[in-house]
Amino acid sequence: MSWTAYLPMLWQGATVTMTITLAAIVCGAMLAFVFGILRVEGGPILSAVALCYTEVFRGTSLFVQLFWFYYALPLVGLSFDPITTGILVLAAHVGGYGAEIVRGALASVSVQQLEAARALNFNRAQTLFRISLPQAIVEMMPAFGNLAIETLKLSSLVSLISIADLTFAAQSIRNITLDSASIYSITLVCYFAMSLVLMAAVRVIEHFVRRGDVFPRSAHS
C-alpha cells in the first residue's frame, strides 16, 4: 500500500500542529507583552517576578518543561489534557523569549520621546500605550516573526506527550510503511509551507503597525 493512502492522517496531524502553533503564538504574545511591560514598568517586585519567569522558561529545555507539566503537575492535583498542556507550555516557553523582545524594544524608545511625553504631561500609562508601545512594536516585528516560526518548529516536540500532531502522524505512518524518505520529505514540505504562511502573516501585521511606508524603520532613533 502506498504512503499516499496516509495523507488524510498527515493532514489531520497538520491541523493539530496549526492549532497548537497559532494558539501558542497568541497566548505567548500575550504573556510576552504582560511580562515584557512588567520588566520595564513593574517596579521592583513585579519586574523581579517577570525576570524570574523569562529566565526560567528561557533557561530550561522545552522538552523537560513539557514532561514536567504533563507528568509532575498532576501529582499536585493540576492536570490538563495533552493539547492544553502542549499549548500552555509552548506559549510559556516562547512567551519568555517574547518578553525579552518586548523589553528590549521598549528600552530602545529614545529618552527624548519620553521627555517630550513628560513635557506634555502624559501620565505613565498614556506614555506607555500611546507613545512608547506604538513605536516599540515596530521594532519588535522582525524578532516576533522569527519567534513565530520558531514556535511552529518547536511545536513538533508536543508529539512527545502523545499529541497527534504532524510529526506524530509522520512517525506513525513511517512505523507502518517503513518508507522514511517519502514521509519525512512530505513532512518537511508541510512544515515549510506552514512557515511560509506564518511569514506572510507577520509581513501583513508588520505593514499594519508600520502604517505603510510612512513611518520608517528607525524614525525615532
Add this chain to the structure above:
Amino acid sequence: MTNNIDPPPIIEFSDVTKRFGILTVLDHFNFCVAKGEKVTLIGPSGSGKSTVLRILMTLEPFQEGKLTLAGTSYHEQGGKGRFQASEKHLRQIRNHVGMVFQSFNLFPHMTVLRNVVEAPVRVLGMARAEAEGRALDLLQMVGLADKKDHYPVQLSGGQQQRVAIARALAMRPRVLLFDEPTSALDPQLVGEVLSVIRALAHEHDLTMLMVTHEMRFAREVSDRVCFFDKGRICEQGAPEEIFGAPRMERTREFLSSVLG
C-alpha cells in the same frame, strides 16, 4: 531689569543646588522671572543653562534650595523620591509649563495634527473636535496647516520644530521653555523657526525662557538677557546693556567669541 514691581515672580529659584553625581551644575542658584517676561539665557555650553530649563520642566530633580512656579513649590512637604514630590504634584506643575526641545521630539508614529491634538485630548480631556479646531489654528499660526496629515519624517527640521511649538502651545502653558530650538537646524531653516518664536514674544501673558546661541535673535526678542558661566548668572540686564556695554570681562570674551 531686575525690578521691584509689585506682582510676585512667576518663577523663583532660591539657592537651588543641582548636582550630577559629584559634579555641581548649579550652586546656590538664584533667579526670578516675572510673569510675561521674555528671558534669554546665553553662555558657553556646559554652563548650566539647559539644566535650568530641564529643572523647570521637571525633567531633572534638584537637591537643595527652593523653586516655585506661581507660588507653588516644586518640592513637596515630606515629598519622597528624586523629585521630593509626588507624581500628582509634579503633574500639577507641568500643567503650567511647556517645552520646545533642540531635537524637536515629535512623535514619529502620529500625523502632525495628532501630535498637536493628542495631549489636549488625553491630558486636558478636551473634546476631540474642539482640540482639532484649536490645533488647526495653531498650525495656521506656524504656517503648516496644509501639512496636518503628514508624518514628522516627511517634514524638514524647521517645519518639525514649528509643529513642536504648536504642540507645546496647544497645552496653553503659562511658561514656555525653549532649549536651543534652532541648534539642530540647517542654517537656512533657522529663520522660519525664529520668526515663529518672535511672533510669540508679542503674547503678553506668556512667560518665555530661552536658551539660544542666536545672539541677534536674543537681542531682538528678549526683555532680559542672562549670561551664564559655570552654573551662575555672571551678568544680566537689558539686551542693549549686555550686547552693547557688557561690564564683565567674561561676558565680553564670550560675546566676542560667538559674534566673531
